[in-house]
Amino acid sequence: MTVFRLDHRLVFPPPNLADESGLLAVGGDLSAERLRLAYSMGIFPWFDEDLPIMWHSPDPRMVLLPEELRINRSLRKAIRRAPYRITLDTAFHDVISACASIYRPGQGGTWITEDMITAYDELHRQGYAHSVEAWRGQELVGGLYGVSLGSAFFGESMFAKAPDASKIAFASLVGQLRAWGVDLVDCQVHTEHLEHFGALEIPRHDFLARLQTSLKAPTRLGPWRFAPAEES
Numbered sequence: 001m002t003v004f005r006l007d008h009r010l011v012f013p014p015p016n017l018a019d020e021s022g023l024l025a026v027g028g029d030l031s032a033e034r035l036r037l038a039y040s041m042g043i044f045p046w047f048d049e050d051l052p053i054m055w056h057s058p059d060p061r062m063v064l065l066p067e068e069l070r071i072n073r074s075l076r077k078a079i080r081r082a083p084y085r086i087t088l089d090t091a092f093h094d095v096i097s098a099c100a101s102i103y104r105p106g107q108g109g110t111w112i113t114e115d116m117i118t119a120y121d122e123l124h125r126q127g128y129a130h131s132v133e134a135w136r137g138q139e140l141v142g143g144l145y146g147v148s149l150g151s152a153f154f155g156e157s158m159f160a161k162a163p164d165a166s167k168i169a170f171a172s173l174v175g176q177l178r179a180w181g182v183d184l185v186d187c188q189v190h191t192e193h194l195e196h197f198g199a200l201e202i203p204r205h206d207f208l209a210r211l212q213t214s215l216k217a218p219t220r221l222g223p224w225r226f227a228p229a230e231e232s
Contacts, residue, residue: 003019003023015041026055032122036128042207043057060207061206063186063187063207064199065184069171070198087132094133096145098161100113127221142165143159143169144157144166151184151217152211152215153185172226
């Protein structure tokens, strides 16, 4: 398979031309316009700081259908205890920065570079990127961020500095997305953590077909807030 090199033109090759690892193209930029185009085609950036921008469209694709969210008994108990205050779009920059800096076993560095943070901060300013925060008092102890287009949400990364903080934030988000009619949560690649929530791998062509249907819906631009009954 050929890996395509992007230039200044705002185009991507078809995602089905990605190689076996999911790598489709290198180069281009991280402008808000290019990022929105990439997500609308089922493509996302993922690269190390010392490498060029790398664009991926893996096959299979890990997805979660919000109505199929699974919450195990222990997490349900934790949610009922309400150990954290959960908010939306309150501290986007802090969340993405925490995702970049949190230690992850077996991972030598972060793919969330300063350029990535700047790019997603701009997407957030435009209303397309969103964060979920878990607070213990005034301390941010967990959260996640992602991108919304149409009725699809593209999850990017999460972090936790306290027990179940990111899990409760994620479950709260998916519950709100379901209430808003969001029908597709892109989880990108397989992890056991997401599998426990009910996410599953599907062929890329099935994901792209679902995505095109989701993109027919209007995009709910930010800032997002929980419905009063949802916020804890």
